[in-house]
Amino acid sequence: MDYRKAGVNIDEGNRLVEMIKPVAKETYIPGVMAGVGGFAGLFELSNMKEPVLVSGTDGVGTKLKVAFMADRYDTIGIDLVAMCVNDVVCSGARPVFFLDYFATSKLDAAKAAAVIRGIADGCKMAGCALLGGETAELPDFYSGDEFDLAGFAVGVVEKNRIITGRGIKEGDIIIGLPSSGLHSNGFSLARKVLFEKMGCHVDSYIGSLGTTLGEELLKPTRIYVRDVLELIEEVEIKGVAHITGGGFYDNIPRILPDGLGAIIRKGTWPVQPIFYFIGDAGEIEEREMFRTFNMGIGLILITSPESADKVLTVLDNMRKKAYIIGNIVRREGVEIV
Template sequence: MDYREAGVDVEAGRAFVNDIRSLVHSTFRPEVLGGLGGFGGCFQLPSGYKEPVLVSGTDGVGTKLKIAHTLNRHDTVGIDLVAMCVNDVLTSGAEPLFFLDYVATGKLEREQLTQVVAGIAFGCKQAGCALLGGETAEMPGFYQAGEYDLAGFCVGIVEKSQMLDRTQVQIGDIAIALPSTGVHSNGYSLVRKIIDDNGLAWDNTPNLLNGATLAETFLTPTQIYVKPVLAAQKSGLKIHGMAHITGGGLPENLPRCLGTNQAIKIEPQNWSTPPLFQWLAQTGGVNPEAMYNTFNMGIGFVILVPPSQVSQAISFLESQNIQAFAIGEVISGSGELIGIPA
């Protein structure tokens, strides 16, 4: 008996590393030291910082992976993995430097996982960070055939004097929203239950989705906001706070960037909720409060700026090919979000 008979193919693992080598190298920044295959990835800190602060983040893709497994489509979830990490790190004002991934599977399927890594590499290039390394674990008997799980890890850098830590936010600051590309990577247990309970197929094309299939709609990858937001910072725009709208939606995530004795009042009529959220609410019989507490409702990222800079912020972000619109204001309070439909 050998390791292959026990379900672990070491040679296939080595071949897989060769398959992805060029994908990984395509993401490298000048600060990367060495190549793929060492016990650790090495990265030299960029120059020009007086008091550099490293900001780290980790996340996964959640049960959105179940849809990728069901449809045998694996080229977008890697983008989601990167997005969930780099968007979190960005909220401190940090530039993502490098990313690592962890992939666990029951049996290593080279073509399948190469698609996953291709998505990760594409996401890293969108965020401007290096795919510094990772781990692929073949764990027979632990996962169903054809299934895998993903985790991602990101490290960014920010000058200590420019780091956003909630103390910069002021009463009267305006919340400017950047739209999501859909459900992103949260709320998929509810999405799948709605689809399963209604006996729907992934190739169905509901009228509200304008001809798109359920598969196309719910595998749309998470938007990466790094480059336009960092560009806005570098342009001189005074950003006092940022929030990545993930699990728990606006009610849970927007207050996370507020200071002491502050709250935020939003105006839901200031934006049009995308049709896919209307479809989820109608098809699943989900009330408005539950929708807002589960999904991003069309808003993926929020920045807080002084009232005097609202027009400048919107104009600049739109010059970076991303829509932006004001949705609310910071007020006195106890960390709550006001204005969610009941």
């Protein structure tokens, strides 16, 4: 017996490392001291008075199941980065590096490299470095050729510029930035409805969507980092919330001071057809839709009434769509009207 006969191919792992080194190097930004291949990644912080590190970790959940069904792995890595860096930027932090964890029962270096190239693409979009990661070959642990992904991002922000939400007041304006679709949340429900209840396949063409179901579901999560970082240089943003699992109901209260809540007004932004398609097919109650999915809004910003127009103008100048979707009220909880 040897390790390979037990199911672990060290040579395939080494081949993967050599394949991804140049991919990771394309993401390097000033501050990277050592990256992929060593025992740890090194990053130097400079030109900051009181730097505060901000970290976020996540995975892509059962969206991976759709990637397996479609045998497509070029975008799932973008999702992984997005889910982490979008959380980090909610504090006003600039993501500086990212690390991933790729675990599978049987390592296929070519498939893993496709995933990691997507991770590198996500890092470029976020302006951070792919500093390292871990590949784990775990025989018999996962089903067939399936794998799991997780990752984490670390960002940095000056202590006096952290966005905390503490300054949010009654009457403040809620601005929504559109999502690209489902992003990476609610896929357990979406798959149940679309593939089990309806009997659809990833190659099924859906007229109301104008594309196949696989293409729609695998649209990568939008990365909002550059939008937010540019915006906060020009106008005060009091709070930022990433609309992920829990939707509007659970994510907006996370940034509000005690005693405050939010009113969200339906019809103030366009909702993509995929949400109506899932909701109608699954006969899902509206509250459940707004708690499970982002419903077309991937990130919300809270600003004062005096600054709201400037926020919209700055985003428009960046060619980014944004919508005033509600306001802050003096009662806890989120109401969608």
